[in-house]
Amino acid sequence: MASALRLLPSTATRLRFRPRLPLSTAASLFSPPSKAVLYDQHGPPDQVLRVEDVPPVELGERGVCVKMLAAPINPSDINRVQGVYPVRPPLPAAVAGYEGVGQVHAVGPAVTRPLSPGDWVIPSPPSFGTWQTYIVKPEDVWHKVRDDVPVEYAATVTVNPLTALRMLQDFVKLKPGDAIVQNGSTSIVGQCVIQLAKVQGIRTINIIRDRPGSEEAKEKLKQLGADEVFTESQLDVKNVKSLLGALPEPALGFNCVGGNAASLILKLLRQGGTMVTYGGMSKKPVIVSTSSFIFKDLSLRGFWLQKWMNSDKSEECRTMIDYLLGLVHEGKLKYEMELTPFSEFNLALDKALGKHGSQPKQLLVGG
Amino acid sequence: MASALRLLPSTATRLRFRPRLPLSTAASLFSPPSKAVLYDQHGPPDQVLRVEDVPPVELGERGVCVKMLAAPINPSDINRVQGVYPVRPPLPAAVAGYEGVGQVHAVGPAVTRPLSPGDWVIPSPPSFGTWQTYIVKPEDVWHKVRDDVPVEYAATVTVNPLTALRMLQDFVKLKPGDAIVQNGSTSIVGQCVIQLAKVQGIRTINIIRDRPGSEEAKEKLKQLGADEVFTESQLDVKNVKSLLGALPEPALGFNCVGGNAASLILKLLRQGGTMVTYGGMSKKPVIVSTSSFIFKDLSLRGFWLQKWMNSDKSEECRTMIDYLLGLVHEGKLKYEMELTPFSEFNLALDKALGKHGSQPKQLLVGG
Structure with a gap:
C-alpha cells in the first residue's frame, strides 16, 4: 500500500494524520489537514473570507494531492468573492483563489500522468480553490511545469x-x-x-x-x-x-x-x-x-x-504556459510581485484591496 | 459616321446641338446640352448648390451618353456637399448626386458592352454626378438593368x-x-x-x-x-x-x-x-x-x-442589384419615395433638408 504512495522524503512526515479508512478501500489515501480561505456568501472580501482548518480529503484512484507553494490575489479573485464575476464557485464553503503553483505531495494509485512527489504543478486551466495549503484534484487538472523559475512566476503565469x-x-x-x-x-x-x-x-x-x-x-x-x-x-x-x-x-x-x-x-x-x-x-x-x-x-x-480556456484549449494553454515560463527563465519576462506568507493572509488581502495604498500584486506563499 | 451613333428615335432630335468638331476626329460624338446641379465649394446645400446649363461632352471611343431618368437625394449626397463625407468629388464645378437610373442615349463607336439606346442603366458602382440631365461616362461604369420595375426603384436600388x-x-x-x-x-x-x-x-x-x-x-x-x-x-x-x-x-x-x-x-x-x-x-x-x-x-x-463597393466587388455588386430588382418586380421589396421633376430641384432639396417636415425620400425625375 505504501508503495502506491510516492512521497517526497521531506514531506512524508506530514502525512501523519490518518483518518479512519472506509471499509470498501483499505488503501485510500487522504490529504494532510489543510488550511483554506473560505466564504459562505458573497460580499466584501475582508468581511466574508475566513481562514479555516479543513479536514483531509480522500485522493481516490486518480487524485493528486498538491501542497500549494504560491497563489496570487488577482482582481478577478476579489470579484468572485464579491459575487460580481459571472463564473464563480458554488456556495457555501467555497474556497477562494483561481491560480497558483504547488508541489506534488501524493498521487493516487491509478494516476497515469508522469507526476511524482516534488514536481511543480499548476492547475491548467486554472480552477477554483487555490487559496489553501493542500489541494486534491484529479490528475488531469495538473500541469507539470519547470521548477527552475522563481515560484511567483509559476504561480501567476496563467x-x-x-x-x-x-x-x-x-x-x-x-x-x-x-x-x-x-x-x-x-x-x-x-x-x-x-x-x-x-x-x-x-x-x-x-x-x-x-x-x-x-x-x-x-x-x-x-x-x-x-x-x-x-x-x-x-x-x-x-x-x-x-x-x-x-x-x-x-x-x-x-x-x-x-x-x-x-x-x-x-x-x-x-x-x-x-x-x-x-x-x-x-x-x-x-x-x-x-x-x-x-x-x-x-x-x-x-x-x-x-472563456478562451474553457473552449477546449487545454493542450494549447499548457504549451503556451511552458513557452511563457521559458521566457521567464531567459529573463525576458518579468514583473513585480510581493510574497506574503499564507499565515498573514489578512495583511495580503488588505494590500490587495488597496488599504495600504498602491502595492504590487500580492502572492500567498507557503503552507 | 451616323451609323456608329445608335440613337433612340425619340431622342435623336435632341442631338441637334453640334459643337465644332476637333480637327483630329471628324466622327466625335457629343452629349446633348445638359443641366446639372453644381457646387464650387462645400457648405449648406441650399446655399452652395446651383442648377446650371453645362456644355456638351465628347463621348470618345468608349463613352456612353445616358439621359438620366431619376436620381435620389440621399443623406450622403447632402453630406458630400456639406464637405463632411470622407469621399467627395473634387471642387470646383463638382456635380452632385451619386446614384440614379438613366436611359442610354448614344454609345461611342468602340463600345463593346451590349448597351443600346433605350436601355436602362445605372452607374455601378455608383459614381459622382447623377444630378444632371445627360451624363457621359465610360462604358464600364454602366450596368444595364431591367426596365419593368418602377423607375424610382431602379434609381435607388444601390x-x-x-x-x-x-x-x-x-x-x-x-x-x-x-x-x-x-x-x-x-x-x-x-x-x-x-x-x-x-x-x-x-x-x-x-x-x-x-x-x-x-x-x-x-x-x-x-x-x-x-x-x-x-x-x-x-x-x-x-x-x-x-x-x-x-x-x-x-x-x-x-x-x-x-x-x-x-x-x-x-x-x-x-x-x-x-x-x-x-x-x-x-x-x-x-x-x-x-x-x-x-x-x-x-x-x-x-x-x-x-468602401465595400470600392474593394473590387463590381461584379458581385451588379449580381446583387439584379437580385434586388427581381424582388422589386415580384412585389417583395418596396418603400415610399416622392418623385419631383428635375426642374423643381430646389423644392426637392428643401424637402430633403427637412424644411417641409418629415417627407419621403426625394427623387429628381425627368430631364
Whole structure:
C-alpha cells in the first residue's frame, strides 16, 4: 500500500494524520489537514473570507494531492468573492483563489500522468480553490511545469501573461515591425504585452495615467522594451499621429481602462484597426463615434481568458504556459510581485484591496 | 459616321446641338446640352448648390451618353456637399448626386458592352454626378438593368437596399429561423432589412422612436413582414429578453441611430453577438460597458457601402442589384419615395433638408 504512495522524503512526515479508512478501500489515501480561505456568501472580501482548518480529503484512484507553494490575489479573485464575476464557485464553503503553483505531495494509485512527489504543478486551466495549503484534484487538472523559475512566476503565469500572449495572437495577424497600442500599460498584463511584443519584434505604444511619478513609470516601461510611452494628457492633441514619429499606425489596441483612455486608443488606431477590451479599471464605459465605425472601419472586441480556456484549449494553454515560463527563465519576462506568507493572509488581502495604498500584486506563499 | 451613333428615335432630335468638331476626329460624338446641379465649394446645400446649363461632352471611343431618368437625394449626397463625407468629388464645378437610373442615349463607336439606346442603366458602382440631365461616362461604369420595375426603384436600388442586403450577409452567418435586431427601422434601409430578412426566413426585432404615430409606424412595418416592433421606451425594462417571446435572441444587430437606441441593441443581442453601425441619426455616440465586451463577448463593427463597393466587388455588386430588382418586380421589396421633376430641384432639396417636415425620400425625375 505504501508503495502506491510516492512521497517526497521531506514531506512524508506530514502525512501523519490518518483518518479512519472506509471499509470498501483499505488503501485510500487522504490529504494532510489543510488550511483554506473560505466564504459562505458573497460580499466584501475582508468581511466574508475566513481562514479555516479543513479536514483531509480522500485522493481516490486518480487524485493528486498538491501542497500549494504560491497563489496570487488577482482582481478577478476579489470579484468572485464579491459575487460580481459571472463564473464563480458554488456556495457555501467555497474556497477562494483561481491560480497558483504547488508541489506534488501524493498521487493516487491509478494516476497515469508522469507526476511524482516534488514536481511543480499548476492547475491548467486554472480552477477554483487555490487559496489553501493542500489541494486534491484529479490528475488531469495538473500541469507539470519547470521548477527552475522563481515560484511567483509559476504561480501567476496563467491569468496575466497568458492574457497578454493570447491578445497578441487572436485578433490581428501581426508581423515584426508592426505596432500595437495599449492603455493601463503599467498593469502586469500591460508589462507582459510590452515584453511579449518585443520578443516578436512588435513595437508598442503605451498610454499611462497622468500622476505623480509618471516619468519614473515611463522609464520603467521603456526598460522593459516599450517603444513609446505617453500620459493621457500628452495625447490630448489634434494631430495625435504626429507623435508616433517613425512608428507605424497601430492595427491593434488593448483597453483595460475604458473612458478617455479607450478613446485615445481609438484615435491612435489605423483605418480598419481593432480594439480589444479586457478590463475596465476606470469603471467608465467605452464611447465610440459613429464615424469610427463607418469611415474608420474600426472593430471593437472583447477578451476573456476564462472563456478562451474553457473552449477546449487545454493542450494549447499548457504549451503556451511552458513557452511563457521559458521566457521567464531567459529573463525576458518579468514583473513585480510581493510574497506574503499564507499565515498573514489578512495583511495580503488588505494590500490587495488597496488599504495600504498602491502595492504590487500580492502572492500567498507557503503552507 | 451616323451609323456608329445608335440613337433612340425619340431622342435623336435632341442631338441637334453640334459643337465644332476637333480637327483630329471628324466622327466625335457629343452629349446633348445638359443641366446639372453644381457646387464650387462645400457648405449648406441650399446655399452652395446651383442648377446650371453645362456644355456638351465628347463621348470618345468608349463613352456612353445616358439621359438620366431619376436620381435620389440621399443623406450622403447632402453630406458630400456639406464637405463632411470622407469621399467627395473634387471642387470646383463638382456635380452632385451619386446614384440614379438613366436611359442610354448614344454609345461611342468602340463600345463593346451590349448597351443600346433605350436601355436602362445605372452607374455601378455608383459614381459622382447623377444630378444632371445627360451624363457621359465610360462604358464600364454602366450596368444595364431591367426596365419593368418602377423607375424610382431602379434609381435607388444601390445605396439603401444593397446596404441592407450586404449587412445581412457580411457579418454573421444567419440561417432561417434566426433573428436580427435593428433600430431606425422606419428608414428605407430598415424597411429593406425587414423585407430581405423575410425572404431569407430570418426574423426581425425592430426598434423605433417614441413619437406620435408610432402605432401606425408599427403597423406599417408589420405589414412589410416585421416580427416584432418596439418603441425605445417599451424596451426600457429590466428583463428585456422576456419581451422576445418565442423569438430567438438575435446574434446580429444593425444600428443607424446611436445613443440609447444603440444600447438597446446591445442589450437585446445574445452572448457573442455582433452590432453593425451604419449610421448615426441621433448624432450621439455608441456607449458600451466593459462587461459587454468581456463577459458578453459582443463585437462592434461598422459598415460603409462605398468602401465595400470600392474593394473590387463590381461584379458581385451588379449580381446583387439584379437580385434586388427581381424582388422589386415580384412585389417583395418596396418603400415610399416622392418623385419631383428635375426642374423643381430646389423644392426637392428643401424637402430633403427637412424644411417641409418629415417627407419621403426625394427623387429628381425627368430631364
